[in-house]
Amino acid sequence: MNEKYEPGKIESKWQQRWDADGLFRTDDAAGGEPYYILEMFPYPSGKLHMGHVRNYSIGDVAARYQRMNGKNVLHPMGWDSFGLPAENAAIKNGIRPDIWTRENIAEMRVQLKQLGIAYDWDREVATCLPDYYKWTQWIFVKFFEKGLAYKKKNPVNWCPSCETVLANEQVVDGKCERCGTEVGKKNLDQWYLAITEYAQRLLDDLDRLTGWPNSVKTMQANWIGRSAGAEVDFDIVGSGDKLRIFTTRPDTLYGVTYMVMAPEHPFVKPLTDGTEYEDGVKKFLDKLQYMNDIDRTSLALEKDGFFIGRYAINPLNGKEIPIYIANYVLMDYGTGAIMAVPAHDTRDFDFAVKYGLDIIPVVDPGRDDIDLSDLKEAFVAEGTMINSAQFDGLDSAAAKIKITEYVEAQGFGASSVTFRLRDWLISRQRYWGVPIPMLYCETCGWVAEREENLPVLLPADVQFTGKGESPLTTSKSFAEGGVCPICGKPARRETDTMDTFLDSSWYFLRYTDPHNNNNIFDFEKAKQWMPVDKYIGGVEHAILHLLYARFFTKFLFDIGVSPVGEPFTNLLTQGMVLKDGKKMSKSIGNVVSPEEIIGRFGADTARLFILFASPPEKELEWSDAGVEGGFRFLGRVWRLAQGVLEAEAAEGVDSPVKPANDDGELAYAQNAAIKKVGSDIGERDNLNTAISAIMEFANAIGKAKEAGTASQAQLREAVEKLTLILSPFAPHICEEIWEACGHTGSVLKESWPVYDEAALKRDTEEIALQINGKVKGKITAPTGLTAQELAEAAAQTDEAKALMAGQNVVKVIGVPGRLVNIVVK
RNA sequence: GCCGGAGUGGCGGAACAGGCAGACGCCCCGGACUUAAAAUCCGGUGAUCGCGAGAUCGUACCGGUUCGACCCCGGUCUCCGGUACCA
Numbered sequence: 022m023n024e025k026y027e028p029g030k031i032e033s034k035w036q037q038r039w040d041a042d043g044l045f046r047t048d049d050a051a052g053g054e055p056y057y058i059l060e061m062f063p064y065p066s067g068k069l070h071m072g073h074v075r076n077y078s079i080g081d082v083a084a085r086y087q088r089m090n091g092k093n094v095l096h097p098m099g100w101d102s103f104g105l106p107a108e109n110a111a112i113k114n115g116i117r118p119d120i121w122t123r124e125n126i127a128e129m130r131v132q133l134k135q136l137g138i139a140y141d142w143d144r145e146v147a148t149c150l151p152d153y154y155k156w157t158q159w160i161f162v163k164f165f166e167k168g169l170a171y172k173k174k175n176p177v178n179w180c181p182s183c184e185t186v187l188a189n190e191q192v193v194d195g196k197c198e199r200c201g202t203e204v205g206k207k208n209l210d211q212w213y214l215a216i217t218e219y220a221q222r223l224l225d226d227l228d229r230l231t232g233w234p235n236s237v238k239t240m241q242a243n244w245i246g247r248s249a250g251a252e253v254d255f256d257i258v259g260s261g262d263k264l265r266i267f268t269t270r271p272d273t274l275y276g277v278t279y280m281v282m283a284p285e286h287p288f289v290k291p292l293t294d295g296t297e298y299e300d301g302v303k304k305f306l307d308k309l310q311y312m313n314d315i316d317r318t319s320l321a322l323e324k325d326g327f328f329i330g331r332y333a334i335n336p337l338n339g340k341e342i343p344i345y346i347a348n349y350v351l352m353d354y355g356t357g358a359i360m361a362v363p364a365h366d367t368r369d370f371d372f373a374v375k376y377g378l379d380i381i382p383v384v385d386p387g388r389d390d391i392d393l394s395d396l397k398e399a400f401v402a403e404g405t406m407i408n409s410a411q412f413d414g415l416d417s418a419a420a421k422i423k424i425t426e427y428v429e430a431q432g433f434g435a436s437s438v439t440f441r442l443r444d445w446l447i448s449r450q451r452y453w454g455v456p457i458p459m460l461y462c463e464t465c466g467w468v469a470e471r472e473e474n475l476p477v478l479l480p481a482d483v484q485f486t487g488k489g490e491s492p493l494t495t496s497k498s499f500a501e502g503g504v505c506p507i508c509g510k511p512a513r514r515e516t517d518t519m520d521t522f523l524d525s526s527w528y529f530l531r532y533t534d535p536h537n538n539n540n541i542f543d544f545e546k547a548k549q550w551m552p553v554d555k556y557i558g559g560v561e562h563a564i565l566h567l568l569y570a571r572f573f574t575k576f577l578f579d580i581g582v583s584p585v586g587e588p589f590t591n592l593l594t595q596g597m598v599l600k601d602g603k604k605m606s607k608s609i610g611n612v613v614s615p616e617e618i619i620g621r622f623g624a625d626t627a628r629l630f631i632l633f634a635s636p637p638e639k640e641l642e643w644s645d646a647g648v649e650g651g652f653r654f655l656g657r658v659w660r661l662a663q664g665v666l667e668a669e670a671a672e673g674v675d676s677p678v679k680p681a682n683d684d685g686e687l688a689y690a691q692n693a694a695i696k697k698v699g700s701d702i703g704e705r706d707n708l709n710t711a712i713s714a715i716m717e718f719a720n721a722i723g724k725a726k727e728a729g730t731a732s733q734a735q736l737r738e739a740v741e742k743l744t745l746i747l748s749p750f751a752p753h754i755c756e757e758i759w760e761a762c763g764h765t766g767s768v769l770k771e772s773w774p775v776y777d778e779a780a781l782k783r784d785t786e787e788i789a790l791q792i793n794g795k796v797k798g799k800i801t802a803p804t805g806l807t808a809q810e811l812a813e814a815a816a817q818t819d820e821a822k823a824l825m826a827g828q829n830v831v832k833v834i835g836v837p838g839r840l841v842n843i844v845v846k
Numbered sequence: 847g848c849c850g851g852a853g854u855g856g857c858g859g860a861a862c863a864g865g866c867a868g869a870c871g872c873c874c875c876g877g878a879c880u881u882a883a884a885a886u887c888c889g890g891u892g893a894u895c896g897c898g899a900g901a902u903c904g905u906a907c908c909g910g911u912u913c914g915a916c917c918c919c920g921g922u923c924u925c926c927g928g929u930a931c932c933a
Binding site for chain 2: 061063064066101104105106177178186187188189190191192234236237239240243244246313314315316318319320321322442443445446448449450451520521522525559560561562563564565566596597599602604630633634635636638639640641642643644646647649650651653654656657660700701704705707709710712713714715716717720723727787788789790791793794795796799831832833834836838839840842843844
């Protein structure tokens with residue numbers, strides 16, 4: 022063992038040895054219970070950032086721990102390598118997206134190896150490679166065959182100056198990020214996946230995910246947003262059409278005083294064309310096009326509406342009511358039209374007040390503080406029905422059912438369930454993505470490419486002008502080179518590519534059989550590993566990525582391809598890495614580069630600090646001083662091991678098993694540490710407290726060595742146990758110490774140490790003495806007393822007697838192992 | 847706006863099921879070693895008052911439940927994530 026701890030030397034040595042020995046390779050046929058641990062694969066942006074280091078360090082601790090516990094661990098890595106930044110680099114610097122991406126991957130792979138993460142690199146996948154995206158296309162074709170992929174018109178952000186489609190991210194305050202021009206909308210024909218067909222199952226199966234944080238499940242449930250209610254038809258006066266609305270409050274049908282259609286509703290134009298309202302409608306639409314849905318649905322939004330000169334008939338009471346268009350009604354939700362009940366809906370109330378519309382209460386709150394003839398705000402809770410003809414006097418909850426039944430019986434409508442979740446728009450007018458494997462034939466319409474012709478390769482002969490709809494249109498050979506699979510005539514290829522979220526919605530399945538050229542993956546292999554036992558990634562993915570991955574898995578299950586219906590058994594959502602309270606970002610200039618930290622302190626220190634500074638699911642505040650603390654600790658471990666081994670070399674291990682003055686503290690510390698570190702990693706995901714337990718153990722070894730309260734044999738054992746439980750966190754230094762201890766194999770092949778419960782037993786313990794819940798003193802009591810015995814024993818002590826003197830004692834409460842509370846009056 | 851989360855010493859955090867608030871580490875202060883410095887080792891370190899023993903206060907803020915609340919309940923504030931074309 023070297024005198025000095027020099028991470029630079031030992032880390033590369035062990036990384037090379039691990040690589041040469043194939044230590045991290047997973048053998049499907051190996052023994053042991055399969056354990057699949059996965060971190061969300063990165064977008065290859067160029068270099069690793071601290072968020073990556075955190076993510077993969079968390080996963081590596083769990084992977085190494087499970088392996089030491091005898092599991093057959095699958096721990097793969099790959100690249101989510103399609104996306105916008107590669108294309109921007111192409112437009113800006115003229116670099117080909119594939120080359121830019123490949124170089125980034127190469128660099129980041131080296132960095133991951135420098136971190137010492139135990140990945141099976143033989144299973145590496147990259148979503149931008151044809152042997153991967155072939156199967157992404159295959160899945161799309163399956164969706165199309167099942168009728169779950171369809172085309173529909175939808176507006177995109179369009180910059181009139183750059184003449185290109187913009188992502189929401191590229192629109193800043195309604196202006197183009199590049200040129201500052203006001204962004205408009207352009208209606209394009211786009212592909213959708215019918216995720217709403219799976220809405221109910223995606224919602225119901227959340228209950229099965231007991232290993233997921235409740236916060237994520239709640240967010241998903243709210244995102245899916247199931248609402249039960251009714252659809253009701255209102256006749257439009259002077260038109261043959263009926264206006265169909267969706268409401269969650271059919272009980273308030275008698276309180277409807279106006280109707281609102283989304284301005285984009287298809288009825289609006291025919292109802293107003295050629296009337297005096299036509300101009301106003303147009304102006305209203307123009308005003309709206311710069312507003313996004315977030316602002317439009319904001320409760321704080323100034324309600325804005327326009328009367329379109331038409332009336333509808335309330336089917337229940339025959340009343341004629343005005344029809345408006347307004348900014349707060351969306352075409353995407355429900356039927357794109359609502360009945361407005363200002364007395365019982367907050368948004369309708371605001372609107373009615375602004376435009377002087379009637380407010381008719383139909384639910385009586387039965388409260389003195391609410392004056393129904395002069396409402397100050399909408400009353401949205403339950404109550405008793407009034408002004409509702411034969412339904413008066415009913416409870417509003419009961420009326421909801423009764424009125425829906427009545428509406429159904431009369432043929433005005435039906436009960437209905439609506440989801441907030443919308444179908445998934447997957448078309449992107451981009452180059453660097455998976456080509457959508459569809460062809461348009463003049464005779465046959467939209468048809469899917471034949472399976473044997475997949476993958477539909479991304480063409481190389483495109484121009485990156487940054488203009489126009491999709492760059493693929495600039496490749497004539499691609500756009501016009503298709504043949505209709507049905508009739509054989511020339512067909513036009515779809516030139517849009519897929520949302521990159523599709524790529525990442527099934528990669529966890531491909532890892533189980535990554536080199537399969539004949540199938541998406543082998544069913545039996547997937548069955549062996551799936552579902553993923555622990556999935557770790559940023560909490561920012563709590564909704565979209567995780568919902569899409571669940572959706573794909575369910576679809577693949579339904580078509581008999583996936584062995585499971587849910588992909589991830591346990592989910593760990595990690596917090597962000599901050600510097601000075603803010604997210605690390607180039608624009609703020611507060612980025613700390615992992616490269617630099619590894620160069621100065623080594624990977625072990627980087628890993629140790631990032632895991633110690635905060636529990637995984639919380640935000641982490643970066644601290645340079647804290648990193649040095651981590652480095653110091655590893656140096657201390659190094660010297661401790663060195664000191665013990667040197668003393669042993671000098672004196673031999675012939676010292677008694679236990680010296681006469683052994684106080685049992687070292688054995689206690691050793692067993693306590695093994696127990697705590699195991700449960701912190703295996704059960705609680707609290708890696709920060711696992712590390713503090715290791716530090717306490719190291720401190721105890723140092724103390725025992727200094728005080729001479731442990732034998733040479735005890736110290737040697739303690740150092741070895743310390744090395745084993747530290748190894749998932751700081752593997753390189755532990756391999757080096759393990760080798761110095763005379764072992765020839767890797768620590769990773771050792772078994773996780775077991776602890777001895779007997780060594781954790783003590784005869785007496787310190788108990789806090791409280792008066793009315795305030796700590797007033799301490800007593801020593803034998804361990805193992807019941808609450809009753811403890812209270813009685815405590816009351817006999819001098820300390821307690823002194824505290825109780827002159828007091829009126831009401832009762833004495835004992836809490837075993839903790840405290841005794843004397844309640845006085 | 848809506849949905850979800852967080853708020854504890856100078857700092858990161860701990861307290862696992864309602865039971866001793868501040869483990870572990872950082873910073874800082876003092877000491878040892880050194881010609882000196884670095885490194886290392888030892889000790890101290892929530893606030894206020896007190897020479898001291900000790901006392902009082904203290905987990906964002908206001909209120910409640912309880913023998914006992916960082917933890918449970920009601921309300922408020924601030925910050926963070928998501929908000930469907932960043933991934």
